[in-house]
Amino acid sequence: MLKGIPAILSPELMKILMEMGHGDEIVLADGNFPSASLARRLIRSDGHNIPELLEAILTFFPLDTYVEKPVALMQVVPGDPHSPLIWEQYRSIINKHAGQGTQFEMVDRFEFYGRAKSAYAIVATSESALYGNIILKKGVIK
Amino acid sequence: MLKGIPAILSPELMKILMEMGHGDEIVLADGNFPSASLARRLIRSDGHNIPELLEAILTFFPLDTYVEKPVALMQVVPGDPHSPLIWEQYRSIINKHAGQGTQFEMVDRFEFYGRAKSAYAIVATSESALYGNIILKKGVIK
Amino acid sequence: MLKGIPAILSPELMKILMEMGHGDEIVLADGNFPSASLARRLIRSDGHNIPELLEAILTFFPLDTYVEKPVALMQVVPGDPHSPLIWEQYRSIINKHAGQGTQFEMVDRFEFYGRAKSAYAIVATSESALYGNIILKKGVIK
Amino acid sequence: MLKGIPAILSPELMKILMEMGHGDEIVLADGNFPSASLARRLIRSDGHNIPELLEAILTFFPLDTYVEKPVALMQVVPGDPHSPLIWEQYRSIINKHAGQGTQFEMVDRFEFYGRAKSAYAIVATSESALYGNIILKKGVIK
Amino acid sequence: MLKGIPAILSPELMKILMEMGHGDEIVLADGNFPSASLARRLIRSDGHNIPELLEAILTFFPLDTYVEKPVALMQVVPGDPHSPLIWEQYRSIINKHAGQGTQFEMVDRFEFYGRAKSAYAIVATSESALYGNIILKKGVIK
Amino acid sequence: MLKGIPAILSPELMKILMEMGHGDEIVLADGNFPSASLARRLIRSDGHNIPELLEAILTFFPLDTYVEKPVALMQVVPGDPHSPLIWEQYRSIINKHAGQGTQFEMVDRFEFYGRAKSAYAIVATSESALYGNIILKKGVIK
Amino acid sequence: MLKGIPAILSPELMKILMEMGHGDEIVLADGNFPSASLARRLIRSDGHNIPELLEAILTFFPLDTYVEKPVALMQVVPGDPHSPLIWEQYRSIINKHAGQGTQFEMVDRFEFYGRAKSAYAIVATSESALYGNIILKKGVIK
Amino acid sequence: MLKGIPAILSPELMKILMEMGHGDEIVLADGNFPSASLARRLIRSDGHNIPELLEAILTFFPLDTYVEKPVALMQVVPGDPHSPLIWEQYRSIINKHAGQGTQFEMVDRFEFYGRAKSAYAIVATSESALYGNIILKKGVIK
Amino acid sequence: MLKGIPAILSPELMKILMEMGHGDEIVLADGNFPSASLARRLIRSDGHNIPELLEAILTFFPLDTYVEKPVALMQVVPGDPHSPLIWEQYRSIINKHAGQGTQFEMVDRFEFYGRAKSAYAIVATSESALYGNIILKKGVIK
């Protein structure tokens, strides 16, 4: 533990966040996501939900302002009326850290898997909300 | 994730709990404990407190009934009037899983370090309560 | 060993089952299957048959309810009148844990090898029944 | 699997048995023994009892005829009237393979741990009989 | 060394033979074969010829009865009148263990290299007979 | 790079600082210190001096308030009138982060080597000031 | 540290520079470059800017005189009037070590990533100037 | 060091030469060759020239007599009148060990790189003669 | 395989013989020796007897002429009238390579184990002669 670093960020996760560069992506995956199967680098964060982790990460992690949509979510299956409430939580946390205008890309399930496979890292949480997976693209520190 | 396994137990921790045998010890260490320095095997559980972890572990983990005191705590420094409230939580969780009579051994700080060094594993939590470290000695499955 | 965990599940197998996510597959392979040759991750379970292992695994492992057929078997060679009795055992164990309607996919031998190669893990048993290999696709914990 | 090799012997265990030399010891440990903690080399044999394993091992493994007692058991705690039935099974299997005269050494629990620690390998079974642990000292192939 | 296991079979080779499954291939390569260059798994058997090794292996190793030709040899270069005597030795050893009808596939040198590259293992012997390389396809234990 | 983390802190160093617990020590070593020879964990910080690194580290790293002297320096050889100016820099940086009263322990060269050997990590800088080595003992995050 | 070797060159970097041969490339990457994600071999040089590193490297490292342009920069995005000042620093350092005529290749961002991916090594600095990334192609020692 | 083995042959190089089989290639590379970048297996022989190494290697290493040209050199760039003197040294050493008729293949620079990449090993020398790189194809021991 | 190197010497064994220096010892162990248990470096030579190996090794390996007895054998147990015939073979091979005067040290079994434990390497053969183990101390190449 260190002063000013939230306890939810493990030493290994902090190291990974620091190593990432402009354009690299990190996936915060829910408890059912095939994280261990797809990840180039796997960080386990068992027992945690995504919002508290997202909050801690965005304190340090800049989103990419060179692309239109630096955040990606897994699209609701066409025809499914479900509207994931957790997305509102994400939006509010992201607005707080990265400004109001941040746009979200909606990605189909299998394309999402492809993105996860080439992402720099996947954080395996125990988030139980449906459609809770989220990808963050890293921006630039000036 | 699996049916009936609490999400706070990581795959690695579950594996370690299963590998341990009669008399092996595991340390649930607070956020300031020198876990990485002392551990033969280190499990990180950043962002969690000990009571919720203890509850999940004891669902599966039998305490040693062949010794008088299968649980050890780090003794309050002599002269310090502090009475750790978290111990009551521990007692109540342990009573629930292992029966009323379970006794606690009080161990001096440096002896506690020695026990941690030879323990089978240390789980590094972010528990912030003072004197929160606890050692569990594994019993027998019949 | 732990309370409530069948002894046939090794620590490593339990860890693998926990790590798997939605859509990941595990193969329970018979004693003659080229498990070591094909596996991304290999778990040995020498000396055991598949039914007792399947029973233990399904106590914890949810089958995928998002696909039509979450279980796959290796098809009897066309023209061969053999009707594998062990499939009835599998069906009864699966019905018990996953409900009556669970459907089985029949896969040709070489396609089965392909599936095994990209599965998350293969468990090498000593099952001696013909056509005893079985693939389970993991579902979601809610 | 191979012709004439019992399925309960894993490839790794067979390799270990072959590597051992005159005077090396192997422990067949019950399900509660701290095998993973003590072993120089650990072979898991989850879900199996010791007698079937002992039978398979002694088909290939010669006991040391240069010492008086090439087999060691963990002594019943003084005062405990318990007389382990499983020892009779062991005796009968050993007589069958190594001759009637084979003698057993009775070793106190903590001395037994010391022997296990310096043994060539420990096989972790799920044997549930009390006092089921057994040490075999390898003899000579002529 | 173990009772009933020929000394020429190293612990590592025995382990490999046990791990192989139905359809997996093993190459017994002569002293000039580029074994180390091609092998997925390499077993060295320096100083030995192939016949004595083949004899020992076939004591345990079943040939595949589901294919027409479970044994492959490297074809004599077209136009070369050489008729490898060692093949007669192989035939007699194989007939002894697998029955009279076992057929041999003749494979061109570069196709043989391809087979060797995807074989489960290559055993590098010091066999000096021309055209001495041989591939065995593993069958089924019933 | 991350928001609010000085660029001089490498991902590996940040991870190490986070892993350390109460009482663990870290050595900031000058360019001539035998760091690679003594370190349990070595972090290279070539081309940097110690003051800028110390400043960055103490932004996050609490000093131990449970010991009298949480900082140690390498004692000037008796008889040498040299008074290291860099110590004043250290004192001013430490006062800024840990308060005025922080006391420094003076340690003889060979005892310093012993401390370095059992420290959690050594950071190898290129500091060229004489007597520039410094040990920090980690405190507690409340 | 050694006589005549600038302290900013870490032992690992020096080794890498020595190992490189004619035509191999090294990338000096700025603080936001996705170095860890792309590198075949990664050297961290946190806290440093590129010019001081370039100066130290070129003292030992010959540029390739067999190609027209042995140095590559990341092209300013078309339409962007920005004219990177740091390029003048690079030019002056390179002129000093490799002669006036050395030409620079301008490479588009994604082609630059491709070059970085197949480069022998990437040095991750904390350079903050825009368009500060630079690739050096190694020449010949005569 | 051993009796009859030239000191210039390192233990690792001798091992590699022994492991190679019929048709495998080894590259003796000059000091500027990108050996570390291309090699599947790299042997360093810093400070040595190629002729003395070639002499030592050919004492043990048979050239391939089944191909027309078992030795390959890097072709002089078309138009360059340079005629590498070192080739005469090579020819004389090779004639001495492999007979007068041995022919040399002339390979273009980039094709040479391709051959080096798939060679069994590359020996990185400090040879400074232009066009000094040489590839040897291993023959058969009868 | 190489010209002039006996096929019984594996690449790994040749490498080990070359690495050894003045005073280092190598053990040629019989098939029942606990080689894998004691060896710092283990070379397997399954299926071979010691005399043929000794012959091949001594072609290259100088015995230590600075000690009185550069060869050690395992002493016959006091009282046992057995006179190992294989020693005569050893004596004749050693006389041939190292001269008539070479003396043998007789070492008690447990002291022999101690010597084997600190030897540079142990070669595990399948020698079946009693008292066949032999230690060679390396001499100097001039």
Added chain:
Amino acid sequence: MLKGIPAILSPELMKILMEMGHGDEIVLADGNFPSASLARRLIRSDGHNIPELLEAILTFFPLDTYVEKPVALMQVVPGDPHSPLIWEQYRSIINKHAGQGTQFEMVDRFEFYGRAKSAYAIVATSESALYGNIILKKGVIK
């Protein structure tokens, strides 16, 4: 290869020389020295003599001026009239780089082995001169 770095210094050796700190020792060992057996870190420099290596190393490597005798040699055995000529070469190279007054410590053979065992590294050369081994203690870069 790099400008100004002698080709005899391998990348690995240069890295080791840079990593060493004040008081660390390096051994330049002759061809018969048990280098591989004793070394914490081993650098092979087969085919080279010590003087040319010593010359290259001392161009960069400062000797320790804080001890009386920063260089150690292996003492001639008492009674042996041999006076190693190579020592004069060493003296002249050392005088050239470190000044006239540098003194040599004479160390008995077994004490020399002890020093080698705890040295930072040993360089295994093929030096054939008697008593050619030499230890250098690293000094300080100011």
